[in-house]
Amino acid sequence: MKYWPVLLLSLLPLWAQALEVGERLAPWTLLDQFDQAFTLDNQTQTLLVARSMDAAKLVGAALQDQPKGYLEARHAVFVADIQRMPRLIAKMFAVPAMRDYPYRVMLDRDGRVAPRYPGSVDKVLWLQLKDGQLVGKHEYATAAQLREALEKALP
Known part of the structure; x- marks a missing residue:
């Protein structure tokens, strides 16, 4: 019985991290595959986040046959979490x-x-932004769903 308060207190930081609609996203800077820096700013309207290779493959399949600059034209940014990938393999x-x-x-x-x-x-996490604030979020489990959502996000 005395373990419950410890368990609840240990889970408190997880609840605090939940991103809520209306919140302003803190700016960050990451390098792309060409080692070019990108900083999240108020111009970004869509943030796509893939936490696994499978999720990143969904993005790739959704963007198959799309021209260069397709995401940029929609003010969309794709973030791939590659922290679990061995550095040598990544490099x-x-x-x-x-x-x-x-x-x-x-x-x-x-x-x-x-x-x-x-x-x-x-899944691919889709964060819809307006002036740096979160206005909506969705998750996509298939490339077809993601492609359809991207098509609706006209430039």
Whole structure:
């Protein structure tokens, strides 16, 4: 019985991290696959977050056959959480392969950004922003759903 207060107190930080509609997102800066810096600002309207390789593959499939600059035209930014990927694998294989993508991938190598936005590991988290504030959030489990949502987000 005396373990309950300890358990509840240990879970309190997890509840505090929940991102709520109306909250302003704290700015951050990450490097993309070309080592070019990007800073989250008020111009970003959509933030896509993938916490796993499977989720990142959903984004890739949704963007298949789209022209270069497709995400940028929609003021969308894609963040891939690669903190669990071994650094040597990332450096020698994964990141060089990402340079062939027709879209930018902001690489969260140290887990500084993606954990701020809680969601399922196997889904793509879509955060809809307006002037830096969260106005909506969704999760997509299929490339078709994500592609449809991106099409609706006209430039």
